[in-house]
Amino acid sequence: MTTSWYTSAAATAAARRMAGNAVVGDPVCSLASVGGVDPRLVPHGGRVGIGEHGGYWCLIW
Numbered sequence: 001m002t003t004s005w006y007t008s009a010a011a012t013a014a015a016r017r018m019a020g021n022a023v024v025g026d027p028v029c030s031l032a033s034v035g036g037v038d039p040r041l042v043p044h045g046g047r048v049g050i051g052e053h054g055g056y057w058c059l060i061w
Contacts, residue, residue, distance in 0.1 A: 001045030008049025011058040019054035029058040 014026035018034075025032050031041060037057050042048055049060040 003042065003044055004047045006047065006049055008051050008058075008060055011049045011051030011060050012053060013051065014058040015051040015053040015056045018056040018058070024056065026058060028060060030061045031057075031059040033057045 010028055014028040014032070018024060018026055018032060024034050031037065034056050037059060042059060043061060046061055051058045
């Protein structure tokens with residue numbers, strides 16, 4: 001099964017909040033990080049919304 005990735009407005013807004021507060025983690029995110037995200041931690045298949053700001057990442061599935 002293939003994973004479909006798309007830019008998510010909600011994930012991008014969460015990444016902006018995290019960057020603004022210099023804190024990793026937001027209730028909206030299924031997975032949050034600063035720096036790169038390990039793709040092995042993302043479930044295979046389905047859709048994953050991504051957002052990035054200032055090196056902070058938010059993924060929603």
